[in-house]
Amino acid sequence: xxxxxxxxxxxxxxxxxxxxxxxxxxxxxxxxxxxxxxxxxxxxxxxxxxxxxxxxxxxxxxxxxxxxxxxxxxxxxxxxxxxxxxxxxxxxxxxxxxxxxxxxxxxxxxxxxxxxxxxxxxxxxxxxxxxxxxxxxxxxxxxxxxxxxxxxxxxxxxxxxxxxxxxxxxxxxxxxxxxxxxxxxxxxxx
Numbered sequence: 215x216x217x218x219x220x221x222x223x224x225x226x227x228x229x230x231x232x233x234x235x236x237x238x239x240x241x242x243x244x245x246x247x248x249x250x251x252x253x254x255x256x257x258x259x260x261x262x263x264x265x266x267x268x269x270x271x272x273x274x275x276x277x278x279x280x281x282x283x284x285x286x287x288x289x290x291x292x293x294x295x296x297x298x299x300x301x302x303x304x305x306x307x308x309x310x311x312x313x314x315x316x317x318x319x320x321x322x323x324x325x326x327x328x329x330x331x332x333x334x335x336x337x338x339x340x341x342x343x344x345x346x347x348x349x350x351x352x353x354x355x356x357x358x359x360x361x362x363x364x365x366x367x368x369x370x371x372x373x374x375x376x377x378x379x380x381x382x383x384x385x386x387x388x389x390x391x392x393x394x395x396x397x398x399x400x401x402x403x404x
Contacts, residue, residue, distance in 0.1 A: 217263065219294055220304040222315075229263065229293060237332075245283055246271040251307055253322055260295040261305070266287060316341065316366075317373040327367030339366050345374045 217229040221326055231272045246370035255262055260359055268283040294302055302320065305313035323341075330337070330348050333355075345363060349371055352361035361369050 215308055216306075217293060218306040219261070219302055220306075221232065221298070222303050227293070229291070229395050230286075233267070251305075252290075253313065253324070256299065256320070260299055261293045261302070262290050263293055264290045267343070268290060274351045274384060291317075314341070317370050319367045321367065321370060322365035326363065327365075329364035342374045342378060343370060346378050358367065 215231040217231075219227040221227075242261075242373040248266040248268070250264045250266070251262060252257075252262040261379070264287075266285050268285055270281070270283045275292075299320070302313070303315045304311060312322070313320050314323055315321075326345070330344055333351050334344075334347050337347070339347070345366055349361065349363050352363060353359070360368065360371075362368070
C-alpha cells in the first residue's frame with residue numbers, strides 16, 4: 215500500500231508498506247497483514263495507519279480442523295500529526311484520493327463516494343457538481359431542507375451550493391450580454 219499526503223506548501227509525504235525496514239517486521243509466522251488508514255481517529259492527534267498481522271502458528275493437535283490465523287493487533291504509525299492536519303490538502307491511498315481539502319475543510323471522499331455511488335451512480339463530473347447532485351438527491355428523498363451528505367461537512371455543502379449558484383448566474387449574465395452584443399441576426403440581413 216502506498217499512502218501519499220500532500221500539504222498546502224507542496225510538501226509530499228509518501229509511505230510505502232511494501233518496503234518495511236525489516237523483511238519480516240511482524241514475525242516470521244505472519245501470513246497476512248491488515249493495514250488500516252484510520253480516518254475515524256483524526257480528532258485524536260492526527261492521521262494514523264495501523265498494521266495488524268495474522269500469525270500462522272503450528273498447532274500440535276488440530277483434530278482434523280483447518281488451522282485458523284487470527285488477527286493480532288500490531289503497530290500504529292503517525293502519518294500526519296494534529297498540527298500537520300491543518301495543512302493537509304490531499305490523501306491518496308494506492309492511487310485513489312480518499313481525503314481532500316475543499317473550501318478549507320477536509321472531506322472524506324471514501325464515505326462520499328460510497329453514498330454517491332449508491333444514490334446517484336458513478337460520474338465523471340467534478341467533485342463540486344457531484345456534491346450538489348447528491349445533496350439534491352438526498353433533499354428530494356428525505357424531504358429535509360438540509361440533509362447530511364456523507365463525508366462532507368455541512369459548511370462545505372453550503373459553500374459548494376453557493377458557488378455553483380453564483381457561477382450559474384454569472385454564466386447566464388455573460389450569455390445575455392453576448393446575445394445583446396450580437397443582436398438579432400435577421401436584422402443584419404442574413
